[in-house]
Amino acid sequence: MVSQSATKPVYVTTVGLVVLVVLLALVSLGTGPVRLSPAIVIDALFGGGSDVQQTIIREIRLPRAILASAIGAVLGLSGAALQGLLRNPLASPSLFGAPQSAAFGAVLMIALGWADARSYVLPVAGIAMAFVSVFVLLGIAGRNAGLLLLILAGLAISSLAGAATALVMNLSPNPFASLEIAFWLLGSLEDRSFRHVMLALPFIVAGGISLWTQRSAFRALSLGEETAQSLGIDVTRVRLLVITGVALGVGGAVAVSGTIGFIGLVAPHLMRPLIGYDPARLLVPSALTGAALLTAADIAVRIIPSNTDIKVGVLTSIIGVPFFLYLIVRERRALAGGVA
Amino acid sequence: MSGELLRVDKLGVTLSGRAVLEDVSLSFSGRRLVALVGPNGAGKTTLLRALAGLVQSKGTIEVGGDLLSSLPLRERARRFGYLPQGHVVHWPLRVRDIVALGRYPRGATDPARLSSDDESAVTRAMQATEIVTLAARRVTELSGGERSRVALARVLAVEAPILLADEPTASLDPRFQIDAMQNLRNTADRGVLAIVVTHDLALAARFADTVLVLSNGRLVAQGTPEQALSEAVMADVFRVTAYRADYQHEHVIVPWAGV
Numbered sequence: 001m002v003s004q005s006a007t008k009p010v011y012v013t014t015v016g017l018v019v020l021v022v023l024l025a026l027v028s029l030g031t032g033p034v035r036l037s038p039a040i041v042i043d044a045l046f047g048g049g050s051d052v053q054q055t056i057i058r059e060i061r062l063p064r065a066i067l068a069s070a071i072g073a074v075l076g077l078s079g080a081a082l083q084g085l086l087r088n089p090l091a092s093p094s095l096f097g098a099p100q101s102a103a104f105g106a107v108l109m110i111a112l113g114w115a116d117a118r119s120y121v122l123p124v125a126g127i128a129m130a131f132v133s134v135f136v137l138l139g140i141a142g143r144n145a146g147l148l149l150l151i152l153a154g155l156a157i158s159s160l161a162g163a164a165t166a167l168v169m170n171l172s173p174n175p176f177a178s179l180e181i182a183f184w185l186l187g188s189l190e191d192r193s194f195r196h197v198m199l200a201l202p203f204i205v206a207g208g209i210s211l212w213t214q215r216s217a218f219r220a221l222s223l224g225e226e227t228a229q230s231l232g233i234d235v236t237r238v239r240l241l242v243i244t245g246v247a248l249g250v251g252g253a254v255a256v257s258g259t260i261g262f263i264g265l266v267a268p269h270l271m272r273p274l275i276g277y278d279p280a281r282l283l284v285p286s287a288l289t290g291a292a293l294l295t296a297a298d299i300a301v302r303i304i305p306s307n308t309d310i311k312v313g314v315l316t317s318i319i320g321v322p323f324f325l326y327l328i329v330r331e332r333r334a335l336a337g338g339v340a
Numbered sequence: 341m342s343g344e345l346l347r348v349d350k351l352g353v354t355l356s357g358r359a360v361l362e363d364v365s366l367s368f369s370g371r372r373l374v375a376l377v378g379p380n381g382a383g384k385t386t387l388l389r390a391l392a393g394l395v396q397s398k399g400t401i402e403v404g405g406d407l408l409s410s411l412p413l414r415e416r417a418r419r420f421g422y423l424p425q426g427h428v429v430h431w432p433l434r435v436r437d438i439v440a441l442g443r444y445p446r447g448a449t450d451p452a453r454l455s456s457d458d459e460s461a462v463t464r465a466m467q468a469t470e471i472v473t474l475a476a477r478r479v480t481e482l483s484g485g486e487r488s489r490v491a492l493a494r495v496l497a498v499e500a501p502i503l504l505a506d507e508p509t510a511s512l513d514p515r516f517q518i519d520a521m522q523n524l525r526n527t528a529d530r531g532v533l534a535i536v537v538t539h540d541l542a543l544a545a546r547f548a549d550t551v552l553v554l555s556n557g558r559l560v561a562q563g564t565p566e567q568a569l570s571e572a573v574m575a576d577v578f579r580v581t582a583y584r585a586d587y588q589h590e591h592v593i594v595p596w597a598g599v
Contacts, residue, residue: 007452087430216449220441223494224428230392231444231498232417277431280450 010275010285017288021069024295028065029057031302063197064189068298068312069291070197071189071257074204074249076290077283079264080271081211084218084279085242086141088150090327092265093250094320095151096137097158098130099261102247102254104161104168105129107181111168123203127251133157134243187258187313189298196256203252210245211283214238218279260313262320263290269327344402345370345533346391346502351399353383353390353557360386361397361557368550370501373528374535375544375565378554379578384537385425387554388504391535392422403502417445421498423505427491432480435490439465442497465497468523484511492520496527503527503534509543521547541582545569545593553577565591575599 029045030036034056036044043049044057075093082091093099105125109115115122140153165185169178217238220228225235253260267289268282275281294316301310346368353361361383368374376384390397393408393416401408403419411419421442429438440451442465443458454462466472469489474482479490492508505524509517517540525547528534538544544551544565551568553561555577561568574582579599585592 216444219449219451220444222429222431222433223438223441224424224426224430226389226394226424227422227428229394229413230417230420230422230424231441232414233444234413277433278437279431 007281010281013271013274013285014288017285017292021288021291021295024292024299025065025069028068028295028299029061031299032056032061059193063192063194064298065295066197067189067192067200067256068295070201070204071253071260072263072290072292072294073287074208074253074290075260075263075294076267077208077211077287078246078249079266079290080268080279080282080286081214081218081242082246082264083268084215084221084282085239086150087221087224087279089269090151090265090324090331092262093130093134093246094259094261094264095158095324096154097133097156097161098246098250099254099259100158100161100165101133102126102130102251103185103259104165105251106255107165107168107185110181110184111172111177120199123199123252123255126255127203127247129161130251130254131243131247133161134246138239138243183311184258185313186311187260187316188309188311189257190309192256200252200256203248203255207245207247207249207252208287210241210248214241214245215280215283218283222279258311258313260294261317262324263293263316265327266320266323267293269323344368345404347400347402348391349400349402351387351390351397351401353386353395353397355386355395359557361390364399364554364559366552366559366562368533368535370531370533371528372533372549373525373547374533374550374552375548376535376537376552376554377539377541377544377569382554383557384554385506386557388422388506388535388537391502392416392420392504394422414445417498417500419500419502421495421500421503423491423495423503423508425506425510427487429479429487429490432478434475435471435477435479435482436462436466436475438479438490439471439493439497442494442499445498445500461499462497465493468496468526469493470519485513485516488512488520489516492523496523501532503532505534505536507537507539509538509540517543541569541578542592542594545591565593569593 026038026041029041030038036053040049040053041057044053079092082093083089105128106122109121109125137153137157141150169181172178217228217233220231220233229235267286270289271282271285275285297315298312301312301315304310344367348364348366351361351364352359364387376387378384386395389395391401408416437451439462440448440454443454443461446458448454448458466475469492471489471493474486479487482490488508488511495503495505509520512520521543524534524536548565550562551565552559553568553573560577561573574580578595580595581597581599583594583596
């Protein structure tokens with residue numbers, strides 16, 4: 001009886017979020033230099049409207065909308081999964097340096113000239129570096145990591161990844177390559193085609209599935225690793241699957257979009273007041289929230305008037321960092337006391 | 341003893357190069373409350389963790405005739421309920437959902453979808469620990485004593501043949517300490533082998549069938565409370581004298597002064 005009333009908000013919230021993501025996607029498809037109404041958008045999606053409208057919607061804007069939803073979703077899911085694994089509300093891919101490390105991997109490939117647009121070199125390099133970064137972080141943090149240790153280790157890893165990226169740009173043969181890398185690093189979904197969707201989506205889906213399968217382990221981990229293990233959970237395996245899932249998702253995403261931060265941190269926090277703290281139940285709503293956030297941000301960068309286009313990664317960081325500060329203030333006692 | 345439930349032979353644990361536990365051999369059938377006592381750092385928690393299969397150990401542990409190391413994790417979890425120190429819950433979850441996690445080894449991974457068997461096990465555990473009225477509360481809203489009872493209910497809900505509890509009475513007021521031990525006593529009387537780490541020798545002497553005394557990683561005494569907590573053991577291991585008496589047909593042993 002208690003349980004039924006506890007799951008109901010989850011379904012209501014999930015359905016509401018699905019509707020929101022669909023609506024935002026429609027708005028996203030209608031937004032750009034040529035503004036189109038939702039009716040025209042839907043018509044064009046199903047083969048109606050003029051040729052120009054069809055081209056704009058189906059070839060230019062649809063890949064962008066799909067990528068925004070998919071990347072936002074996997075970032076939200078990664079954040080919720082990491083927070084569940086580490087029982088820690090400040091865990092997220094970007095604070096742990098995963099996107100920065102993936103970006104380093106990708107940038108290295110660009111600088112070496114090994115990456116042309118069609119190849120899987122970029123996502124694979126990104127995934128490999130994201131895997132290394134999360135693996136090292138969890139290795140440093142150990143079994144019962146406190147907030148402070150995680151944040152410091154994450155800071156060190158993202159700084160290292162940032163420095164390595166800077167070194168690559170520093171050594172790059174011509175200034176135009178550096179400039180291109182710099183803009184790419186800011187994170188954007190502009191001018192992405194179905195080629196990019198095909199490049200990223202398989203990894204994002206695989207990563208998402210890997211994280212999703214671990215949901216009930218996150219619930220048991222609420223009681224600590226030792227108790228979870230005594231309940232029959234192979235904690236080492238769970239860790240490995242989560243690291244792999246985050247690396248696949250974030251690496252795949254970064255390879256086509258550049259670094260987009262803070263979605264993974266913010267999404268689960270937005271959901272907790274609505275659906276509670278059960279880390280297993282948070283996964284899907286966090287993913288949908290991530291999708292909605294990134295789609296909304298990607299609409300915003302097209303509407304905000306400015307001389308040059310604002311990159312979506314810049315916008316998510318501008319919004320995300322103050323949110324992070326707010327969380328630090330809220331967790332101040334735990335951080336200062338070093339309580340795990 | 342016929343039908344041995346737990347048999348431990350020459351168990352040893354080495355943690356970062358230091359032998360924390362050496363040459364521990366035990367054998368118990370069900371329906372027993374065993375108190376595991378010893379000074380700080382004697383290896384009590386390590387022994388409990390080794391029995392639960394949470395640390396690497398040498399020697400053999402047999403559960404109901406099966407080698408512990410040969411059992412898959414899920415099966416181990418069905419045979420041992422393990423209650424660690426501290427009763428940590430990392431998220432403000434609801435009491436009933438926490439207790440329901442005790443059914444995880446039986447395949448009940450979602451507290452919102454319990455079978456009727458699991459549901460009744462959860463209810464039994466909550467009734468035994470008198471937390472039924474707290475079911476819908478968040479664990480963060482509870483007092484330390486209430487949290488301990490929730491933790492105890494969680495491990496009771498496993499309904500495993502062996503229950504390992506690490507200081508279940510710590511941070512409880514006298515009434516709930518007695519209730520917690522009585523609970524474990526009742527659990528043992530239902531056929532369970534309950535092994536309980538405690539620093540409270542008075543509770544150990546009163547409620548336990550058998551007392552195990554650990555000192556520097558070795559088992560130095562075991563037997564009935566009077567045998568295991570003899571004057572010599574109290575002096576050598578705990579460095580105290582004890583007041584001894586019988587009250588209402590039960591043993592009273594109260595540590596009294598340092599020696």
